Amino acid sequence: MDQNITEANSPEVLVATESRTPGSVAMSLRNVAVSFNGKTAVRDCTFDVESKKVTSLIGPSGSGKTTLLRALNRLHDLTPGAKVNGQILLEGTDIYRGDMTATELRTRVGMVFQRPNPFPTMSIYDNVISGLRFNGVKKKSMLDEIAERSLRDAALWESVESRLKVSAGNLSGGEQQRLCIARALALDPEVLLMDEPTSALDPIATLRIEELLVTLKQRVTIIIVTHNMQQASRISDDCAFLLMGEDRAGELIEFSTTQKIFNDPKDSRTLDYTLGRFG
């Protein structure tokens, strides 16, 4: 089913893709570890995220999935005492040690958060183009075009087309989350990070977001943290399974295709987890 959608849409989507071909490495993590005030929260993460695929980070609470995800667009820079070790490469460039600034990185690696967080003082339109405004895009025609494109890509255009100037607070939870997706897409990022984007939504809204993600991966590489095993198996191509070690720090147990993680894992702990024996 998922595969069908992808194939049905791929011809026209390919027009939009530049150099980013599916299968190449979008981000690669080499021995990534994150610590707060010297206390390690997650470590030993080494895997490659392939372009135009959905990679999920799964594991029980405390395994450091969200911590790892936030390292990928340097959100830990905001937390005093946080330190990221190892290498994170975005198309070959080390995002922490290269000449890339955090602001630049974040225009290339977008983020969607657990709770829908549209800017309450801005209209729907202003929310979508806020990232462009932050980055100095001022041309009205360009903003309008991207706003429409992003809202369409987030499957929200139909329902908000007539009320773009209305405050974003008036949307339902699911619509707000799609607005946040549109907001992140507006910058046309290479990678989209999603931190349990459906955990605050009802099942129907969740399903719609999941369908959306499967479509979106033709344009953007998606890395998603999820608690929900079914969700991970439904939408992702690859899976990273993390688990809390003995010193309460999360570590990568296994990285493989979703197919393998769920059907033929190498590590017995992965099997235990996917079968629901703990976590």
Next chain:
Amino acid sequence: MNPMDELTLTPSLTVTHDTIQLIAKSHRARRVLISRVVTALCLAALVISAVPLVLLLVQLVTRGASQLNTAFFTTLPQSPTIMSPNLTGGVSNAIIGTIALTVYASLMAIPVGVFAGVYLGESTSKFASVLRIVAQTMAGAPSILMGLFGFSFVVKFLHVGFSAIAGSFALAVLMLPVIAISTELSIRGVPNTLREAGLALGAKPHTISTKIVIPSALTGIVTGCMLAVARAVGETAPVLLTIGGGYINQWRPLNPVSALPLSIYINAKSEYPSERAQVWGIALVLVLFVFVVSLSARVWAARKQKRNS
């Protein structure tokens, strides 16, 4: 609608990823610079706010500490003369006066304020919501107005004259809304599940209130009262118009008394350097008292809260 139709991506038209990145890149240096400049300005503001306040505290301690000795606390003030310009005596009258004023004011304000606050916290009546606004407005009223009230009502209307009771009445009016509001907030902070548990056990409403709600809100209530006392002790304007002052140790309610803030106000304008210097001692005592009371109230409340959670 068929989701398949909806979920197609619009192809990129004129604006490409590279265009956006290019524009962003051209603005980045300027944006970062502006951000750094404003950040520096904010830090400068922090320093600007801290400097006068730190200077004030440092001068208060350095000038005040040398004034404090046994005589300062235990003897009556004496008037310096041209012959003996350094003769200042102590401020025992003002200390006794301030203690008396604070005790009387607390005796008046705390019972009324606390129970009025309980009412505000437990009642949903129209009267309660009006009284809430009244309390909030009164809590922000300038203290000189409390002085005018104390003067017009106690000194004049009741013909009591300048007295400790007039001053403590004015201070009590100042404390009342503060206590009522903090009590109300503490009462509201008690989780409804506790009340429901009481109801489920068949307790009467007033038993729930006295045995469950008030005890769990007690820390907040006491903290509020302490902060109200700390505020009343340092207030000058209300006592200026009501207590009359005087240079003898006096505490009886119907007699005029002195008070520490009043001594500061009067002696700061003295022509004798010795009296002006002594004022710093009084100020230090006052500030220390206010700090110790408010800080211990806060620390106590925080510790209690931590233990409960």
Next chain:
Amino acid sequence: MTVLLDNLKDDDLTENISAGPSRGWYHWLIVIASSLFAVVSIGFVGSILAYSFPAWGHAATLITGRGWQSPTGPYGGLAMITGTLETSLLALTFAVLVGLGTSIAIVFLVPRRLRTIVATAVELLAAVPSIIYGLWGFLVLAPWMLKSFDPFLAKLPFSSAIFGPSSQQFGPSLLLASVVLGVMILPTFVAISREVISAVPNDLVEASYSLGATRWQVIKDVVLPAAKIGLLGATFLSLARATGETVAVALVAGGVADVQFHLLQPGTSIAAWIATQFGEAQGNEISALMALGVLLMLINFSLSLISRSLVNRQRKALARV
């Protein structure tokens, strides 16, 4: 102070289980206490109004008259009204500009571990009695301004138009009063605005950072708009405090009842004038001072109500997010 802050945090009218049908002694105790509070509040307004009554025969003089002739009258309040406006607005400008920067610095720049300490220090400073600020202004700042600051001001362009000739006998002046008031209401403003700013949900801050915003863009385009109404409430509350401030202004403003727009000249404010004149006042002058008190009450109550409703709106707006 703290009460206002607590208010800011939590004033939602949780439906508590009401006292029910039982009308025991306990019910009456709290009803009587709150009625007593209501009576005191009515008495507060009524008593001041009643004693101000004789002065309202000369209401026009009281509001627009220049010069205060005790003990015969007329009693003109214009100098006090203009003095109150000048000092409190100047102080407010200082407190809001510096205070906003300070609050932003505390929330966004001060390390988290120090933040509680700084916040507590700010609240303690807001609790320092105003007489202490007045004392410091009178004994430290006034001589310093006379010696160092006034000559510096005199060198600035348009100095004599704004500040007037520095009065060499007095350190006290409207400018000094504004500075002392500004320093004094600064902790009040910072305490509330810090609270308001840090109440802006962290999700919004992270969301804007993750869109490539710089720190200043996050603050300017997301945090400040979200905190706008609450900051306005803090501003009005600080203004209310500045207009009602008594003894500090009485010590440092100079206590001269002239309508004065040169800031280095002595002046006074409504509250300070009541405090300085009350000692020797008799008869009609007391009524006139009481009437000034009524004016002050009107100003203060309206500012209070405005700030209260703004702060309430802010809380509701943030609760919806």
